[in-house]
Amino acid sequence: MADVTILHNTACSTSKHALAEADNTATAAEVVHYLKTPLDRAALLALIGKLEDPPADLVRKDPHFAQLGLDADDFVTPEAVADLLVEHPRLMQRPVLIKGERAIIGRPKDRVRPFLEP
Template sequence: MSDVTVLHHAQCSTSRHALTVAEDLGVAVEVVQYLKAPLAREELLALLAKLEDSPADLVRKDSFFRDRGLDAADYTTADEVADLLVTHPRLMERPVLVRGERAVIGRPKDRVAGFLQG
């Protein structure tokens, strides 16, 4: 049984890196492919409550974000971020690692090992 959950996107090299680090450290993880099974609003709010990063950090401000005319200033609170990610799950930053009541975004990559070992 794993005590760490990784919200994972298989096409993301940083997300794959997190799984490799976990394997190298011998840490069993539960992998949740959040694009195949998107999180509900309540699950996102629970995740955001655990997140050591700011709610805004959970949103990718990539070309998909910009192409929709979205403004980062509109997505700073947990409620705003949860509403956005329910509509556009692909905008969730990845990977996200969760252990108990703590969660971190695995960017930059060097955050992963410290979280997994802690």
């Protein structure tokens, strides 16, 4: 059984760092490639409920976000964030680490190791 679940994007260096930290700390990790198997609304709401970060932080405000003409002020509630990420999974911040009833966004990178340690 995995100690932690990592929502991972193979193209992201910060996400790759989280996997390396799991290896370095001998943490058994279940890796979920969330772009291949996106989370549904219920799973996103459950994740947001565990998240130690504000729900809005789960949304990447990157050039794709801007191209879609989105306004960050519209995505601050758990429901709005979940609805957006169901429609546009690539806007989910990564990596996300889940351990029991806690979850964090693994940015900046130095947040990952303390979260993985017992």
